[in-house]
Amino acid sequence: MNERTVVPANPIGLRLGYAGLFPFLLGAVLAWLVRDDAHFYTILGLTNYAAVVVSFLGAIHWGLAFRQAVPSPSPYVWGVVPSLMAWVASMMPPNAGLVVHGVMLIVCYVVDRRLYPALGASAWLTMRFRLSAMAALCCFLAAQAT
Template sequence: MSGAANRAAAPQGPNPVALKLGYAGLLPFVLGAALVWLVHRQVVPHVAGPLAVYAGMVLASLGGVHWGLGMRQAVPSPALYAWGVVPALVGWVAVVMPPHAGLVVLGVMLVACYAVDRRVYPRHGAASWLVLRFRQTAVGSLSCFLAAAGT
């Protein structure tokens, strides 16, 4: 199947189920950031740590999207695969850092992933996903920054 046929057969954007699941995926970010500010100081590491791990897992999946885009191509760009591992590696480093620093790195990396996706998605027929991606990035990164400030 040609590249044009692949794009024509591809969904035009997130279907309602994907949208609901995409927004539901923000709950751990929002809840984690809120709990950092609401729980007793002794409990904060037990809230900030899991929030950082979740953000790291999200980063890994964002990189995986680029592998998926590359796998759809007859002659894939090595840049898709190379970038695809960067978010997971940065997330891994950030998760083992103290939460006050690691959450900042995770928030910055979420923004960086969106910046890359804004360039890559349109070239692969996925531009219509950028509205959801922007909203997820805004809430996820802001949650990481607010949680970092509260640790």
């Protein structure tokens, strides 16, 4: 497949992507509503989920690089950065770690906005913008609740 061939967004992938917002929304709401004895677990759950998602966003670049006839090293290098940042953020105090996760969700989108068109994945950018904006907002709101 030519790297510049645009592959349409898969409807199942779109539905699952939007469904992936549920833990972010739930975590952000519960961060403000739960009792003190449950607050730690709510924030821990959201932090861990954000770390998994940020890592997934980096891993997508490895998958796209696998499709290249002559792969550039840059998608592989960039692909590990989100995982490393998510790992660091998950060990930070929640009020700071959730902010790092939110920032990384935005950074990943900005990088994807630049790289996806050349890799034939531009059809996913509208969903990526919506999901990144909402997930980052949820991380920031939950960080404020800590």
